[in-house]
Amino acid sequence: MIRKAGIIGGGVIGGGWAARFLLNGWNVSVYDPDPEAQRKISEVLANARRSLPSLYDKPLPAEGTLTFCETIAEAVAGAAWIQESVPERLDLKHKIYAQIQEHAPGEAVLGSSTLGFKPSELQQGAIHPQQILVAHPFNPVYLLPLVELVLSAIAPAATAEQASKLLSSIGMKPLLIRKEIDAHIADRFLEAVWREGLWLIKDDIATTEEIDDAIRYGFGLRWAQMGLFETFRIAGGEAGMKHFLGQFGPCLKWPWTKLMDVPELIEKIAGQSDAQSGHMSIRELERLRDDNLVGMMRALKQSGSGAGGTINAHESSLLVPEAAELPVTVTRQVPQSWTDYNGHMNEAYYLQASSQATDCFMELIGADAAYIASGSSYFTAETHICHLAEVNAGEQISITTQVLAGRGKKMQLFHRMFGPDGGLVATCETLQLHMDLKTRATSLPSGKVAAKLNTYVKAHANMLPAEGAGRYVGQRI
Amino acid sequence: MIRKAGIIGGGVIGGGWAARFLLNGWNVSVYDPDPEAQRKISEVLANARRSLPSLYDKPLPAEGTLTFCETIAEAVAGAAWIQESVPERLDLKHKIYAQIQEHAPGEAVLGSSTLGFKPSELQQGAIHPQQILVAHPFNPVYLLPLVELVLSAIAPAATAEQASKLLSSIGMKPLLIRKEIDAHIADRFLEAVWREGLWLIKDDIATTEEIDDAIRYGFGLRWAQMGLFETFRIAGGEAGMKHFLGQFGPCLKWPWTKLMDVPELIEKIAGQSDAQSGHMSIRELERLRDDNLVGMMRALKQSGSGAGGTINAHESSLLVPEAAELPVTVTRQVPQSWTDYNGHMNEAYYLQASSQATDCFMELIGADAAYIASGSSYFTAETHICHLAEVNAGEQISITTQVLAGRGKKMQLFHRMFGPDGGLVATCETLQLHMDLKTRATSLPSGKVAAKLNTYVKAHANMLPAEGAGRYVGQRI
Numbered sequence: 001m002i003r004k005a006g007i008i009g010g011g012v013i014g015g016g017w018a019a020r021f022l023l024n025g026w027n028v029s030v031y032d033p034d035p036e037a038q039r040k041i042s043e044v045l046a047n048a049r050r051s052l053p054s055l056y057d058k059p060l061p062a063e064g065t066l067t068f069c070e071t072i073a074e075a076v077a078g079a080a081w082i083q084e085s086v087p088e089r090l091d092l093k094h095k096i097y098a099q100i101q102e103h104a105p106g107e108a109v110l111g112s113s114t115l116g117f118k119p120s121e122l123q124q125g126a127i128h129p130q131q132i133l134v135a136h137p138f139n140p141v142y143l144l145p146l147v148e149l150v151l152s153a154i155a156p157a158a159t160a161e162q163a164s165k166l167l168s169s170i171g172m173k174p175l176l177i178r179k180e181i182d183a184h185i186a187d188r189f190l191e192a193v194w195r196e197g198l199w200l201i202k203d204d205i206a207t208t209e210e211i212d213d214a215i216r217y218g219f220g221l222r223w224a225q226m227g228l229f230e231t232f233r234i235a236g237g238e239a240g241m242k243h244f245l246g247q248f249g250p251c252l253k254w255p256w257t258k259l260m261d262v263p264e265l266i267e268k269i270a271g272q273s274d275a276q277s278g279h280m281s282i283r284e285l286e287r288l289r290d291d292n293l294v295g296m297m298r299a300l301k302q303s304g305s306g307a308g309g310t311i312n313a314h315e316s317s318l319l320v321p322e323a324a325e326l327p328v329t330v331t332r333q334v335p336q337s338w339t340d341y342n343g344h345m346n347e348a349y350y351l352q353a354s355s356q357a358t359d360c361f362m363e364l365i366g367a368d369a370a371y372i373a374s375g376s377s378y379f380t381a382e383t384h385i386c387h388l389a390e391v392n393a394g395e396q397i398s399i400t401t402q403v404l405a406g407r408g409k410k411m412q413l414f415h416r417m418f419g420p421d422g423g424l425v426a427t428c429e430t431l432q433l434h435m436d437l438k439t440r441a442t443s444l445p446s447g448k449v450a451a452k453l454n455t456y457v458k459a460h461a462n463m464l465p466a467e468g469a470g471r472y473v474g475q476r477i
Numbered sequence: 478m479i480r481k482a483g484i485i486g487g488g489v490i491g492g493g494w495a496a497r498f499l500l501n502g503w504n505v506s507v508y509d510p511d512p513e514a515q516r517k518i519s520e521v522l523a524n525a526r527r528s529l530p531s532l533y534d535k536p537l538p539a540e541g542t543l544t545f546c547e548t549i550a551e552a553v554a555g556a557a558w559i560q561e562s563v564p565e566r567l568d569l570k571h572k573i574y575a576q577i578q579e580h581a582p583g584e585a586v587l588g589s590s591t592l593g594f595k596p597s598e599l600q601q602g603a604i605h606p607q608q609i610l611v612a613h614p615f616n617p618v619y620l621l622p623l624v625e626l627v628l629s630a631i632a633p634a635a636t637a638e639q640a641s642k643l644l645s646s647i648g649m650k651p652l653l654i655r656k657e658i659d660a661h662i663a664d665r666f667l668e669a670v671w672r673e674g675l676w677l678i679k680d681d682i683a684t685t686e687e688i689d690d691a692i693r694y695g696f697g698l699r700w701a702q703m704g705l706f707e708t709f710r711i712a713g714g715e716a717g718m719k720h721f722l723g724q725f726g727p728c729l730k731w732p733w734t735k736l737m738d739v740p741e742l743i744e745k746i747a748g749q750s751d752a753q754s755g756h757m758s759i760r761e762l763e764r765l766r767d768d769n770l771v772g773m774m775r776a777l778k779q780s781g782s783g784a785g786g787t788i789n790a791h792e793s794s795l796l797v798p799e800a801a802e803l804p805v806t807v808t809r810q811v812p813q814s815w816t817d818y819n820g821h822m823n824e825a826y827y828l829q830a831s832s833q834a835t836d837c838f839m840e841l842i843g844a845d846a847a848y849i850a851s852g853s854s855y856f857t858a859e860t861h862i863c864h865l866a867e868v869n870a871g872e873q874i875s876i877t878t879q880v881l882a883g884r885g886k887k888m889q890l891f892h893r894m895f896g897p898d899g900g901l902v903a904t905c906e907t908l909q910l911h912m913d914l915k916t917r918a919t920s921l922p923s924g925k926v927a928a929k930l931n932t933y934v935k936a937h938a939n940m941l942p943a944e945g946a947g948r949y950v951g952q953r954i
Binding site for chain 2: 193
């Protein structure tokens with residue numbers, strides 16, 4: 001049975017909730033008196049449809065139905081989850097809860113997106129106070145998994161589990177907070193950094209951009225995968241968390257806090273850190289951190305944001321080794337993220353590396369970035385790969401490129417991939433068609449590109465025939 | 478000419494510097510009296526060799542030579558860059574600078590990895606004070622690009638540019654800090670969060686693990702690509718940064734700071750934010766943010782860390798649609814990160830999706846995760862792809878799988894990939910060999926898998942012949 005979510009307040013946060021429920025197969029009813037609400041939510045939804053399903057290698061459930069309601073009563077009737085995301089005014093929230101609870105099913109959860117109020121404050125004067133809890137998400141709600149779940153002391157024991165299970169089922173990571181506290185946990189950190197940032201700007205130490213750079217080129221990348229304490233555990237090295245706290249704790253030299261003088265606190269933190277990460281050695285944690293960093297920074301290369309931009313700039317300054325008899329079109333290391341459950345480079349990355357070889361050969365004949373920007377390119381029409389040997393993460397591979405044919409719109413290339421010991425690990429034969437990028441139809445290359453291609457055709461014509469070329473799949477040798 | 482770096486102090490930080498210089502083609506001389514230094518640096522270097530070259534799609538320069546020196550004099554002779562990473566004691570640093578400057582070339586830069594001291598403090602009593610600057614990196618130094626560059630007022634104007642250029646040439650992102658300040662910039666943020674974290678642990682609000690989770694499942698992912706202010710600019714929505722500051726500034730409700738009452742500061746921040754991000758609309762920033770988040774979270778799926786683990790768990794709970802006549806082995810959306818400079822899905826991802834189809838078919842015949850864990854799997858021996866039409870980011874694709882042959886060690890599959898309008902966009906023929914994962918040699922599948930495969934062989938035997946199968950590259954139709 002399709003479940004229903006009632007969304008009260010349809011701004012950026014309410015819209016994000018609506019999108020997450022909808023794309024996970026729930027029906028969603030929205031109440032928001034703002035005449036712009038419908039347009040705003042449809043824009044959030046467009047972003048969510050573009051990005052959320054791309055996280056997964058399987059399809060999400062069929063989308064639910066989105067309904068805009070004239071009344072709170074209509075929006076919450078029959079709902080299993082009601083999410084309130086109205087402005088941060090306690091009196092307004094109390095007024096709305098009264099209307100919600102008059103019409104909502106008794107078994108529905110009523111979550112508030114509040115970033116500041118405690119559940120006991122939200123519950124004041126409510127007819128069913130135990131129904132109300134804090135479910136504080138992070139923008140964009142449709143992508144970021146974290147939701148801080150805060151219950152007051154009067155909540156029935158089963159509520160936390162029921163709410164957690166439901167939020168997990170729409171792909172979120174509910175973090176149950178042990179005690180009520182102003183601003184829960186994450187926003188206390190945001191507040192601390194925000195305050196420090198304001199002072200730095202006020203005192204002309206840094207601009208907004210320099211502050212962002214100080215975060216995203218450095219510790220931001222560490223925090224995105226491990227957070228604060230696991231990262232610092234690694235910094236303690238072989239001697240562990242207690243050593244780190246004793247010797248390198250950031251507070252050591254600063255007069256701002258004397259908390260670290262309390263030996264019991266050091267014991268407590270070291271114990272919690274052991275419980276959290278003690279199942280892995282420091283060496284294993286380092287490798288996990290490095291693999292995550294490489295994977296995330298490679299992902300940022302695509303947009304050129306932050307560290308991805310630094311890598312792209314550095315990479316463009318790197319010189320490719322001199323061409324041998326056949327041009328060497330790829331020399332590179334195999335990232336950990338290219339491996340699969342068989343413990344070796346996944347088949348798709350044989351083609352990824354070959355695709356890079358084709359790119360490099362295109363540059364050699366002048367079909368480079370400027371040529372593509374001017375409206376022409378080559379598209380791949382057909383590919384044949386012989387996977388001859390396994391390749392492992394960290395190993396060096398190189399590719400040479402031989403031109404089998406190159407006339408008119410067609411260019412047929414044969415890539416040979418070599419492993420770290422120089423042995424042949426794969427061949428890739430590829431048929432490229434020259435394209436007009438505006439009409440998306442085949443076209444002739446420029447005279448200059450055709451001439452450059454022809455010099456390779458002539459130079460490679462008398463070379464050894466390419467073993468593996470012209471094969472069909474499964475053909476006997 | 479190969480340049481030389483002198484590394485004084487070879488712990489985790491000094492070792493990280495040594496690795497970054499070495500892997501970028503510099504010769505490196507290390508001085509560290511610790512008898513364990515050589516072992517420790519070789520371990521850092523092993524991590525760096527494993528990860529740093531994997532960031533790039535081109536090879537790094539040939540590695541330089543690593544030398545361990547008995548004296549500071551030997552380590553710094555002829556060096557273009559000298560990096561000091563000894564313990565954070567000012568008297569110790571002063572003593573070491575005296576020895577370095579006695580033997581170092583006058584034109585060498587002397588950078589300190591200090592996280593706390595200001596350059597003017599480091600320069601006290603030095604014979605060449607203008608040679609000394611702060612170059613504060615972040616662990617792991619070989620991967621994270623950020624280095625905070627802090628110069629004192631006496632530094633010659635050209636020094637900042639010279640140092641920045643050199644650090645950029647080894648792949649780093651130098652951030653020139655405008656004014657000296659204790660702990661520079663980033664560590665002031667780390668300190669602020671650390672202090673808040675200690676109180677939360679002391680008051681039993683959260684454990685180290687819960688704090689890490691509050692960071693890495695939420696704002697940590699935002700900060701890794703955009704930092705604090707650009708993220709908040711987006712939160713202001715269409716009304717922009719000034720609206721955000723006026724309405725949603727985290728400080729609004731908190732008594733902890735009254736800084737935001739200063740209207741000039743609001744103007745200053747809004748102006749700096751416009752200069753930083755004003756060239757993009759909020760909508761464009763949202764999409765950039767979302768593409769980066771999807772790319773990074775997909776990277777984390779590989780290790781299952783943080784958000785990657787949440788996605789894997791959710792994905793495993795998703796049901797694949799019912800099998801049609803031919804089993805539907807893939808239904809998914811094309812992520813932005815799968816596209817290339819031609820504006821469409823890159824050729825390698827045709828094979829990536831087909832590889833997922835093969836995985837799914839393996840599960841259908843019982844060659845699943847448990848089977849692989851027990852020591853058997855299928856490896857791809859040969860692949861042939863016909864790329865028939867373009868596919869764009871955000872579009873839905875699906876794949877059906879037909880068994881062409883399946884006997885003994887061999888299994889030949891034919892995947893048909895369909896686009897959003899149901900049209901055929903690619904075919905992929907693949908020859909799989911059954912393998913013993915211990916010996917890495919071919920072997921027979923289990924009786925159960927062979928029997929299951931045979932039911933598909935029989936069911937598919939009378940189906941339409943697969944157009945495109947049995948082709949070689951460039952074959953006429």
